[in-house]
Amino acid sequence: MIASFLPLWVLASSLVPAILIFLLPEQQRGARTALNLTAAVLKLVLVAIMTWGVAQGTVYEVRFAMVPGADFILRADAMACLFAGLSALLWFFTTVYAIGYLEGAPNRSRFFGFFSLCVASTMGIALSGNLITFLLFYELLTLSTYPLVVHRGTEKALAAGRVYLRYTITGGAALLLGIAVLYSLVGDVEFLETGSLRSVPESAWPQLRIAFALMIAGLGVKAALVPLHGWLPQAMVAPAPVSALLHAVAVVKAGAFGIVRVVYDVYGIEFARQLALLTPLMIVACATILWGSVRALAQTDLKRRLAFSTVSQVSYIALGVSLFGPLGTIGGLVHLLHQGIMKVTLFYCAGNFAETLGVHDIRELDGAGRRMPITSTAFTIGAFGMIGVPPLAGFVSKWYLGLGAFEAGMPWVLGVLIVSSMLNAAYFLPIVHRLWFRPIAGAWPEEHTFGRFETSAWFLVPTIATALFTVGAGLFAGAPFSPLEWAMLITRREYLP
Amino acid sequence: MSVAPAATLLALMQSGSTVAASPLIALALVIPLCWAVLTAMRPAPRQTLLVLSGLGIWNVASAMLWWHTRANGVVNYALGGWSEPLGIGLRADGIASSLVLLTAVIAGGCGVYRLCTPDADLRGTAMRWFWPLFFLLGAALNAVWLAADLFNMYVGLELLGLSAVGLVAVAGTTAALSAALRYLLAALLGSLAYLLGVALLYAEYGSLALSSVASGFAPTDTTIVALGFITAGLCLKTALFPLHGWLPPAHSAALPPVSALLSALVVKASFVMLLRIWLGPGAPLLVPTVAQGLGVLGAGAIVWGGWQAIQHADLKMLVAHSTVAQLGYLFVAIPLLIDASDTARAFAWDGLMLQIVSHALAKSAMFLASGTLIAAVGSGKVVDLAGVSRHMPLALFAFGLAAVSLMGLPPSGGFSAKWLLLQAALAGGQWHWAAVLLAGGLLTAGYVFRVFRASFLQGAEDRFTDTPLGWDVVALLLAGMAIMLGLLSTGPLDVMRFGALLQRGIT
Amino acid sequence: MTTLLQSAPLFYALVGALLVAIAFTAFAAHTHVLRRLLAFNVMGTGSFLILVGLAQHTRGPDPVPQALVLTGIVVAVASTALALVVFRRWYEATGHVVLPEDERA
Missing domain, CATH: 1.20.1250 (Growth Hormone; Chain: A;)
Known part of the structure; x- marks a missing residue:
């Protein structure tokens, strides 16, 4: 009984805490912290059990009729576990981080409530078994992140919230229309490994192409595909844990994961190529990779530079998806995890600098390596990972993407990867240089001291942990249940025999 | 009087699954009407126990009617054994039973909301008429949902309009009073247009039952004019763009539970009538041009x-x-x-x-x-x-x-x-x-x-x-x-x- | 014209239609609430004449329209009474006889 309802339990492990937290009075700090951490650990355990089962070949599924003609389906397959695992892991660390970050701040009850709701939506996205269930959680994610973006309640935050909504609500409408077109053609569209649309007669192919374009446009908003990325740098006004969550896990990944699902499990990669859908996607992805990096160069605000870096890096996933061939697929899927771990490390570090030293601008970081060696080391690891220095996680992704480019017969894509890596280096290395090799310019803008360590332990533990994962995912890429191994497992299941 | 429906209900509940449908249909009208009378006998702004018991019994009876329809399908019923056209014919189909239940649920919510209102907000000379009007509104809504003929619909609609206007006016502010007057004028105009249409249809078909009109239906000039009047009147009452001018002031000036009832249910009553007439007897005349025209007005409403x-x-x-x-x-x-x-x-x-x-x-x-x-x-x-x-x-x-x-x-x-x-x-x-x-x-x-x-x-x-x-x-x-x-x-x-x-x- | 003279019920119905038309014009033309209320009452009477007259013209004496009209009259009286109550309260509170939206227009 428990086993077959496992996806429901995974969802409930953040939905129920969300409701409980909303009901807790603001002052109940201890109870809220305990609840948050218990739920996060519980979810990790549940996802681990589920992943183990899926590796053994079990498929967990819950379904019931939602509206006439469409079911509500939660299903754990290998792809679902990839995203659910990432979310569960990073949720745990981000919760720890957020507890420290919001110490003494107002509206914590609201913050953690929506935070948990946001993770519940992410879990729902991961576990959705068909397009309409996916849409349901995709929109729920929009709604639950809005209060987090505007959390500070300042004019600037509200303006960012408005931009965020304009993009996401319009994107949601495009996605809804795309999905509705598909449903009107073939009925309920479930996610099936190798896709489910191959049998659609050729006369309906134009509609399939329209639906694909609409869905990618809708998903592209959250995945921040150029030119739909405008909301992301603005949303940087949110508190640091939210930025970390938005950029590393929940929002951008929800979009990227949606693209992965649509290409592999709705259309099927072979059929998508037959419909000539992959090349336009690849062009958009390449344009985004380059444009995001170029814009990142020009930013002086640390979080904004990281945001543009995200725009660029998330499109590696779309690129991997659009490269036809198992190696490209592996590269894209593994980057879904790797980018999440690396980017969350970088955002934790940015938050550490801001909260400890009051530093927001890159030019103020001179010599921070001496004041905060651990944070600066973690930042350096994350930055090198992003550039693709071996043996870190980012190298593994780029290696497989490069191989995939050759396999797909498109060596020019390798050029994009090389240019992008050079740009990555161009905007990350100066920061690393400032951290370690510049003298401290004077007093920090707004320094706080946190006892024995360079900063609060609530901040340090997640930062160290994710930095270690960045190293580990690269060093132990061949170990069982490593991101790479899991991506290979999925890839074996996604291609037609 | 309060004992009778309660006792009947108890008997019904004890008899289990073999509940007869007909008393249930009647109860949907009788219960709110009874409580309208009971609360009017000693009108007061707060009659907690009486109101709560009324809302409870009303909800239970409505749920039983819904359950009965779910299990047994459509039921026709002649109130008091008098058949049409002189008697009141009722018909509980799926939509009617569902809306009866919906009315009970929402009225229950609005009623409890009203009961929680602090005493300070209950001052005002007209406040004591809230509960009689509230229950009357419920009875009128159920009458419209369950009506099987054009004239009962008219009576239900008029009762509905009057109790709704009264409820708006109960708030007592000048904004509420002027909104109530405007609402009343619009409602009266709408129901007269409807009545004219009904008069023409009766002259043509000699019956007011929807089923008889449908069976003898012919797209004559009189019929077209009649449907035109009916549609115009009901669209005015449903506040279809561009006839919606009366709605925003009335719905915003009323007390919160009244606004809720008006927006949630009252405007739907005339729409459901429209639906029953156009998809019932009027179906042959619902050509694409007419339907698209109504759709365009709907789109105008959405945008405007x-x-x-x-x-x-x-x-x-x-x-x-x-x-x-x-x-x-x-x-x-x-x-x-x-x-x-x-x-x-x-x-x-x-x-x-x-x-x-x-x-x-x-x-x-x-x-x-x-x-x-x-x-x-x-x-x-x-x-x-x-x-x-x-x-x-x-x-x-x-x-x-x-x-x-x-x-x-x-x-x-x-x-x-x-x-x-x-x-x-x-x-x-x-x-x-x-x-x-x-x-x-x-x-x-x-x-x-x-x-x-x-x-x-x-x-x-x-x-x-x-x-x-x-x-x-x-x-x-x-x-x-x-x-x-x-x-x-x-x-x-x-x-x-x-x-x-x-x-x-x-x- | 000949049918009109031959059938008294039809004559009533036509008079009713005329009344409705006149009253509707008055309803649209006047903004004074009481005048509108009067117009509504005349309109009601007109439609009752149509209801009875037309039905008797097409199918002879018939109790049903009579019963309907009776109900209609009760409803009209009740509406008028309610309108008068609300109007009086409003008039006492504001001293206006024309609704604010009409005043602006």
């Missing part, structure tokens, strides 16, 4: 109502204009209901039914939550909501859940309704309605997020009045039902298809 809601500085006016817009969706469904494709018609019917029910739940929750917010802030302006997100989280949350359904975002009844209508539009190749549905969702997001934007601003502290917890609970429950309807709509929709009015049959 949405745009007005975005502009208005006043919270309740915003919500009232949202009703104008949401009623537009009902009319947009009409061209889809006569689509050539069976699939499209089936989807359109389900979508329309779900829109009626989920809008009723969501809008009543939204009006109640707005009332709470306004009472807490002490001002009806949207900009004055700054800071309520911290001080009134529950009311704002209820408002938010209701807004999710109105925007048509999942998971909610509003989403499922939009989804079904979208499927109908795509299946029938009527793409333009798909565009209207999506645009309507975006406009709705435009005005509801104005409220959130205002409420998330950091405002001054300590300027909030405490409000009763019961207010929040009721609004949350109603909004929660609107949300749950999105996940569990197939059961209710199955019932609403019983005796569906689609002549070519639902698949």
Whole structure:
């Protein structure tokens, strides 16, 4: 009984805490912290059990009729576990981080409530078994992140919230229309490994192409595909844990994961190529990779530079998806995890600098390596990972993407990867240089001291942990249940025999 | 008098599954009427026990009627054994039973909300007439849902108009009084137009029963003129754009539970009549031109109502204009209901039914939550909501859940309704309605997020009045039902298809 | 013209139609609430004449329209009474006889 309802339990492990937290009075700090951490650990355990089962070949599924003609389906397959695992892991660390970050701040009850709701939506996205269930959680994610973006309640935050909504609500409408077109053609569209649309007669192919374009446009908003990325740098006004969550896990990944699902499990990669859908996607992805990096160069605000870096890096996933061939697929899927771990490390570090030293601008970081060696080391690891220095996680992704480019017969894509890596280096290395090799310019803008360590332990533990994962995912890429191994497992299941 | 229906009910409950349908149908009228009389005997602003017992019995009887319809299908009943045309013929089909239950649930919520109101807000000479009018309104609504002939519909509609106007006026403010007068004039005009149409139809067919008119139906000139009058009158009462001018002032000036009842149910009564007439006897005349024309007016309502809601500085006016817009969706469904494709018609019917029910739940929750917010802030302006997100989280949350359904975002009844209508539009190749549905969702997001934007601003502290917890609970429950309807709509929709009015049959 | 003279019921119905038309014009033309209320009452009477007259013209003496009209009259009286109550309260509170929206227009 428990086993077959496992996806429901995974969802409930953040939905129920969300409701409980909303009901807790603001002052109940201890109870809220305990609840948050218990739920996060519980979810990790549940996802681990589920992943183990899926590796053994079990498929967990819950379904019931939602509206006439469409079911509500939660299903754990290998792809679902990839995203659910990432979310569960990073949720745990981000919760720890957020507890420290919001110490003494107002509206914590609201913050953690929506935070948990946001993770519940992410879990729902991961576990959705068909397009309409996916849409349901995709929109729920929009709604639950809005209060987090505007959390500070300042004019600037509200303006960012408005931009965020304009993009996401319009994107949601495009996605809804795309999905509705598909449903009107073939009925309920479930996610099936190798896709489910191959049998659609050729006369309906134009509609399939329209639906694909609409869905990618809708998903592209959250995945921040150029030119739909405008909301992301603005949303940087949110508190640091939210930025970390938005950029590393929940929002951008929800979009990227949606693209992965649509290409592999709705259309099927072979059929998508037959419909000539992959090349336009690849062009958009390449344009985004380059444009995001170029814009990142020009930013002086640390979080904004990281945001543009995200725009660029998330499109590696779309690129991997659009490269036809198992190696490209592996590269894209593994980057879904790797980018999440690396980017969350970088955002934790940015938050550490801001909260400890009051530093927001890159030019103020001179010599921070001496004041905060651990944070600066973690930042350096994350930055090198992003550039693709071996043996870190980012190298593994780029290696497989490069191989995939050759396999797909498109060596020019390798050029994009090389240019992008050079740009990555161009905007990350100066920061690393400032951290370690510049003298401290004077007093920090707004320094706080946190006892024995360079900063609060609530901040340090997640930062160290994710930095270690960045190293580990690269060093132990061949170990069982490593991101790479899991991506290979999925890839074996996604291609037609 | 109060003993009789209670005893009957008890007997019915004891007899278990072999409940006869007919007394249940009668009870749907008799219970609210009884309580209207009981509360009028010693009118007072607060009659907690009497009202609570009334609401409870009413809900139980309505639920039993719904359950009976679900199990046994459509039931016809002649009240007091008198057959038509002199007697009152009632008919509990799927839509009628479902709406009877919906009325009981929403009236229950609004009634409890009213009972929680602090004494200070109950002062005013007219307040003691609230409960008699409230129960009368319920009886009138049930009369319209269950009516099987044109004249009973008329009586129900008139009773409904009168009790609704009375309830608006009970608030006692000058704004409420002038809105009530305007509402009354519009309602009277509308029902006279309807009555003229009925007179013409009777002259032509010699019967007022929908079924007899349908069986002898011929598209003569008189019939066309009659349907024209009926449609114009009912559209005025449903506040279809551009005949909606009376609605926003009336719905915004009334007391919160009254606004909730009016927006959720009263405007739907005339729409359901319209539906019964056009899809019943009038079906041969519902040609694509007419249907598309009604749809265009509906689209106008969606755009105009949405745009007005975005502009208005006043919270309740915003919500009232949202009703104008949401009623537009009902009319947009009409061209889809006569689509050539069976699939499209089936989807359109389900979508329309779900829109009626989920809008009723969501809008009543939204009006109640707005009332709470306004009472807490002490001002009806949207900009004055700054800071309520911290001080009134529950009311704002209820408002938010209701807004999710109105925007048509999942998971909610509003989403499922939009989804079904979208499927109908795509299946029938009527793409333009798909565009209207999506645009309507975006406009709705435009005005509801104005409220959130205002409420998330950091405002001054300590300027909030405490409000009763019961207010929040009721609004949350109603909004929660609107949300749950999105996940569990197939059961209710199955019932609403019983005796569906689609002549070519639902698949 | 000949049918009109031959059938008294039809004559009533036509007079009713005329009354409705006149009253509707008055309803639209006047903004004073009491005048509108009067117009409504005349309109009601007109439609009752149509209801009875037309039915008797097409199918002879018939109790049903009579019963309907009786109900209609009760409803009209009740509506008028309610309107007068609300109007009086409003008039006492504001001193206006024209609704605010009409005043602006």
